[in-house]
Amino acid sequence: MPFLLLAENSTSSAGQLLLQQCLNGLTFGSLIALIALGYTMVYGIIGLINFAHGDLFMLGAFVAFSVFAGCLPAFESWGLGALTAAWLTVVLATVASAAFCGVLNLAVDRIVYKPLRNAPKLAPLVSAIGVSFVFMNVGQLWRGALDVSVPTVFPGDNLVARWPWLFEQTGLRFTWADLIVMALVIPIMIALTVFVKYTRMGNAMRATAQNPVAAQLMGINVERVIGVTFVIGGALGGVASVISNLYVGTVNFQMGFQNGLYAFTAAVLGGIGNIPGAVLGGLLIGFVKALSDGYGQTQWTNALIFAILIVILIFRPRGLLGATTREKV
Numbered sequence: 001m002p003f004l005l006l007a008e009n010s011t012s013s014a015g016q017l018l019l020q021q022c023l024n025g026l027t028f029g030s031l032i033a034l035i036a037l038g039y040t041m042v043y044g045i046i047g048l049i050n051f052a053h054g055d056l057f058m059l060g061a062f063v064a065f066s067v068f069a070g071c072l073p074a075f076e077s078w079g080l081g082a083l084t085a086a087w088l089t090v091v092l093a094t095v096a097s098a099a100f101c102g103v104l105n106l107a108v109d110r111i112v113y114k115p116l117r118n119a120p121k122l123a124p125l126v127s128a129i130g131v132s133f134v135f136m137n138v139g140q141l142w143r144g145a146l147d148v149s150v151p152t153v154f155p156g157d158n159l160v161a162r163w164p165w166l167f168e169q170t171g172l173r174f175t176w177a178d179l180i181v182m183a184l185v186i187p188i189m190i191a192l193t194v195f196v197k198y199t200r201m202g203n204a205m206r207a208t209a210q211n212p213v214a215a216q217l218m219g220i221n222v223e224r225v226i227g228v229t230f231v232i233g234g235a236l237g238g239v240a241s242v243i244s245n246l247y248v249g250t251v252n253f254q255m256g257f258q259n260g261l262y263a264f265t266a267a268v269l270g271g272i273g274n275i276p277g278a279v280l281g282g283l284l285i286g287f288v289k290a291l292s293d294g295y296g297q298t299q300w301t302n303a304l305i306f307a308i309l310i311v312i313l314i315f316r317p318r319g320l321l322g323a324t325t326r327e328k329v
Contacts, residue, residue, distance in 0.1 A: 020173065021294035022287065027178045029286020030185040031247060034240035035263035036270070036278040037192065038233035044273035045209050045229045047121070048113065051128040053237055054260015055135035056105055060097040060241030061251045062142055067093035068151045068245065086153045090180075090242065097238035105234025106227055114223070132256075139253035147250045154246075177246035184239065189279045192232075196275065201228060209273075262305075269309055271319030280320055284308075 035057055042050045071092055075085035108131055116124045154176040196202040207215040208225045216222045244259070245251065266285050270277025285305055292301040312320065 017294060021290040023174065023178065024294075025287035025290030026283065027181055027247065027286070028289060029283035030181045031240060031243055031282075032259065032262045032266050032285055033185050033279040033282025034181070034188065034236055034243065035259055036266040036282050037188065037275065038236040038240075039264055039267040040270075040272055040275060040278040041192070041229055041233040041236070043267070044275075045205055046113075046117075046212075046226055048124050049128065049264070049272075050233070051125070051260070051264075052108065052131035052135055053105075053233065054258075054263065055132045055139065055256035056101050056108075056234060057237040057241050057244070057259060057263075058139050058251075058253065058256030059104065059135055059142075060101040060238040061244055061255060062139060063100045063238075064093040064097045064242045064245045065143075065148065065150055065251050067096050068153055072151055072153060083154070086176075089153055090246070093245075094239055094242045097241050098235040099238070101238035101241070102231040102235040105230045105237070109227065109230040132260075136253055136256065139256070143251065143253060145253065147252045150245045150249050150251060175247075177243060181243045181247065184243070185279060185282075188236070188239075189275055192275050201225070205229060265305065265309055269312060269319055271321040274319065274321045277319055277321035284320075 035054070038053050038057075039050065042048055042053070068089060072085060072089045075088055076082065078085075080088070112127050112131055113124050116127060196205055204215065204220045204225045205228075207218070207220055208222050212222050215225075244255070248255075262285055263282070266281035267278045268281070269284060270279070270281030272278075288305050288308060289301050292298070292304050296304075
């Protein structure tokens with residue numbers, strides 16, 4: 001009997017670990033997918049791999065941190081409930097970070113990328129790497145070289161205490177950050193897909209992506225379309241930065257490099273330029289990372305992710321959802 005009880009407990013513990021790691025993978029993958037959508041939007045329109053996007057996300061995280069640190073105590077001092085103050089802070093941080101990243105992304109396009117529209121493709125690519133280093137140094141001057149802890153926004157972060165009927169029996173840890181990021185990524189993907197396929201601006205984006213010269217001859221303001229694309233891509237990075245602050249709990253000037261690399265990998269894995277592909281790639285990376293961290297050695301996680309990327313690209317060079325296109329010459 002004790003042996004049978006031990007076996008049941010071990011099975012239950014193994015199932016709980018698997019479920020928790022899958023939940024962690026879904027959350028982290030959704031975060032990476034949000035960042036990857038910014039990459040894929042820009043690449044889909046002008047074919048530019050905007051390597052500065054990861055560090056733009058980092059600066060957005062610093063803006064969100066400032067809102068958390070400044071507004072949360074102010075809202076609580078006004079006599080608002082802790083949960084009400086938390087939600088108001090998150091909404092304000094999301095608006096501020098999305099606006100900041102969108103405007104900054106547009107400014108970079110107009111100042112750095114626009115003069116290089118007709119230059120060889122290597123020139124804007126190297127410029128994007130240069131902008132990335134500029135952003136990284138701005139972040140270091142802004143917040144220093146060490147990790148900074150983000151203020152706790154939601155009281156009683158674990159939702160198990162609030163919804164025991166849903167989580168108590170499973171023993172899972174499920175937070176507001178998990179809930180928010182999972183509730184955001186699919187609606188955003190659907191909204192972007194509808195926007196690109198069924199709106200006037202979306203049609204202009206697809207025409208510009210196919211042939212910018214022909215689009216311009218048909219009366220489309222190509223520069224305006226590109227500007228809107230950079231604003232949307234930057235805003236998505238700003239939204240992701242708020243989620244990152246809630247989920248990770250720390251900010252530092254190098255956070256954009258790691259997350260940006262994951263997001264770029266997700267975009268390539270799913271088919272860069274493909275919106276559902278970016279989400280699929282992000283979720284796949286999230287699950288691989290969570291399961292590798294939970295059942296293997298964490299130092300091999302990145303190697304495993306890129307090994308899977310290489311294997312998939314050998315058989316699907318355009319990514320999992322990337323379509324093969326015929327190039328006219």
